[in-house]
Amino acid sequence: MSNPLREPSLLPFGMPDYAVLTAEHYLEAVTAGIREQEAEVQAITTAAGEPTFENTLVPYALSGETLRRALQAFYNVKPSHGTDDLLDAAAEIQSLVTEHHDALHLNADLYARLAAVDAGDLAGEDARLREEILRAFRHAGADVQGTDRRRLKELNAELTQLGSTYSRKLLAGQNAAAVHFEDLVDLTGLSESDVASAAQAAVDAGYDGGYLLTLVLPTGQPLLDRLTQASSRKRLFEASVTRGQAGEHATLDIARRMAELRAERAGILGYSNHAEYVIDAQTAPNLEAVRDQLATLIPRAVENARAEHLALEQYAGLPVHAWDWAYYSGLVKQERYDLDQAALRPWFELNQVLEHGVFEAARRLYGITCHERFDLPVYHPDVRVWEVRNGDGSALGLYLGDFFARATKAGGAWMNSIRDGIGAFGELPVVTNNFNYAPPAPGTPSLLSLDEVRTLFHEFGHALHGLFSEARYPQLAGTHVPRDFVEYPSQVNEMWALHPELVAGYARHVETGAALPDGTLEKIEAAALWGEGYATTEYLSAAVLDLAWHSLGPGETVEDPLAFEDEALRDAGLDPDLVPSRYRTGYFKHIFDGGYAAGYYSYIWSEILDADTVDWFTENGGLQRACGDEFRSQLLSRGNTRDPMDSFRAVRGRDPRVEPLLIRRGLTD
Known part of the structure; x- marks a missing residue:
């Protein structure tokens, strides 16, 4: 077929023609792309003469272009608009890709030829390419022999299938767990806009009436801070935390099986557990260093959370349960700091925040501008496209924004690259940001919470990392950096969300156009540490849970996933009854089908770099072009073309210090 x-x-920019692409196109292109790369590899392994950088490493690095093109287009649309036909194709595509990657990395002739390339004359990005390619081969099992090699392929195939099943059940379960209310009184406390969105969601889901509160991926649901009825909060909270535990959408046994298989695979590859295997390729020195860092933070965070809980119960005059926490926390913040965050939403209209906040910060720092285009095909009508240009007017790339939740979209927020900025191909980047903001009722504006504003800045930080890529080779481009480094640039970008000059431009009342009331930013700053005990503890709980699942040794089994989860958290000094984990095993997509297995710690690890870099920006003038140009040239554009920590040192002038993070999160003595 024509594909x-x-x-x-x-x-423009090599944008895929999403208007015509079908599941069959993706599957056929992946199959053909695999055949093409097999032929390219065969030519490399049978080439005459001694292996050199030019006749071996470069051809391998640039091989598989059809496959890369197809997979990047597919891996963008699958989580964003996973219709049934795409999800059906996904299982076969992922199985084909897993089998193909095994065949590549376990190809003894290819590995031998790549390893034989003399590194003596290589420098800079060329040396880094050799280092990273060989590391990837070793990490995939290139040194494994005999029956272990066959078992490794079996494990990879089963893990791929299980991950796909977990993700599909999670999405279906999340949709099924949405909470339907018949009576408007149950939604007391929600704004007119919230109620209209809930009514529209009920219609879209096929209800004859009433109101539907859909779920987002984390445990904490955005409306828990506004629902005044405790019974409504409890229903919404329990629907969230029980996802995946029973019924046709159960995921617990899948997660358990995946953790056990990963442990077996780690043993074959020479590691004590999957966490050691993963962290061996990260910027963290080893698993013990990660555990020590978490162990240092946990008691301080829990102490702060307990103090916050006591204050909530003193305010409420009754027991405050997990489903009550966000509601009463908002009331205490309002009383202590005269700050009602929910009431700020009319000042945070999506388009205003995006164009006069997010884009404006990037213009001031990096000189880039964003120009919306309406002539390019997108995979869903909600998707918007901007052409991004450098300060001199030259093209930089495309930015796609997909802002609203829908039944076909995975939960959470993320960035993808449809095309990377790769010098060897003369390719400019095409990047996407996905969010799950509640879709507004027709004809009404989309109003964001303060947390959602920060998320918009965060994800655009990932987008900048991809857009600024100046690598020559695909393996080193953009966000292809260690997992515990990739969150760092995006976290830094959050610092501009409440910059006074930017807020003055984007925070305008949606009806009156009025600026934020005087003193609001000062109140937000004064209240910044309130709630950090809870926020830090719920995050650390998820990081501990991830490492617990992936510290299983080969042959270890788990009989009861929920009991295992509870024991792991309590043994670490956490109290899941007081502060539930940000993600539980039943809906922890990050680690069971999201690439973060044994890597969820990376958010706090990256935040150490982030907090230190925020100080650097502040010390050097803040929202200034000189700072942005330095950060772009020394770090954002570098990708993995050199050790990412060398890029950090090039900016900061030294190794990172943890003190700025401790101060930010209220964890100092």
Whole structure:
């Protein structure tokens, strides 16, 4: 069949023609792309003469272009608009890709030829390419022999299938767990906009009436801070935390099985557990260093959370349960700091925040501008496209924004690259940001919470990391950096969310156009540490849970996933009854089908770098072009073309210090 993915797209920036692409196109292009790369590898392994950088490493690095093109287009649309036909194709595509990657990395002739390339004359990005390619081969089992090699392929195949099943059940379960209310009184406390969105969601889900509160991926649901009825809060909270535990959408046994298989695979690869295997390729020195860092933070965070809980119960005059926490925390914040965050939403209209906040910060720092385009095909009508240009007017890339939740979209927020900025191909980047903001009722504006504003800045930080890529090779481009480094640039970008000059431009009342009331930013700053005990503890709980599942040794089994989860948290000094984990085993997509297995710690690890870099920006003038140009040239554009920690040192002038993070999160003595 004629397949648009078999050749480079003729659309601007190589944008895939999503208007015509079908599940069959993706599957056929992946299959053909695998065959093409097999032929390219065969040519490398049978080439005459001694292996050199030019005749071996470069051809391998640039091989598989059809496959890369097809997979990047597919891996963008699958979580964003996973219709049934795409989800059906996904299982086969992922199985094909896993089998192909095993065949590549376990190809003894290919590995031998790559390893034989003399590193003596290589420097800079070329030396880094050799280092990273060989590391990837060793990490995939290139040194494994005999029956272990066959078992490794079996494990990879089963894990791929299980991950796909987990993700599909999670999405279906999340949709099924949405809470339907018949009576408007149950939604007391919600704004007119919230109620209208809930009414529309009920209609979209097929209800004859009433109101539907859909779920987002984390435990904490956005409306818990506004629902005044405790019974409504409890229903919404329990729907969230029980996802995946029973019924047709159960995921617990899948998660357990995946953790056990990962442990077995780690043993074959020479590691004590999957966490050691993963962290061996990260910027963290080893698993013990990560555990020590978490162990240092946990008692301080829990102490702060207990103090916050006591204050909530003193305010409420009754027991405050997990489902009550966000509600009463908001009331205490309002009383102590005269700050009602829910009441700020009319000042945070999505388009205003995006164009006059997020884009404006990037213009001031990096000189780039964003120009919306309406002539490019997108995979869903909600998706918007901007052309991004450098300060001199030259093209930088495309930015796609997909802002609203829908039944076909995975929960959470994330960034993807549809095309990387790769010098060897003359390719400019095409990047996407996905969010799950509640879709507004027709004809009404989309109003964001303060946390959602920060998320918008955060994800655009990932987008900048991809857009600024100046690597020559795909393996080193953009966000292809260690997992515990990739969150760092995006976290830094959050610092601009409440910059006074930017807020003055974007925080305008949606009806009157009025600026934020005087003193609001000062109140937000004064209240910054309130709630950090809870926020830090719920995050650390998820990081501990991730490492617990992935510290299983080969042959270890788990009989009861929920009991295992509870024991792991309590043994670490956490109290899941007081502060539930941000994600529980039943809906922890990050680690069971999201690439963060044994890597969820990376958010706090990256935040150490982030907090230190925020100080650097502040010390050097803040929202200034000189700071932005330095950060872009020394870090954002570098990707993995050198050790990412060398890029950090090039900016900061030294190794990172943890003190700025401790101060930020209220964890100092």
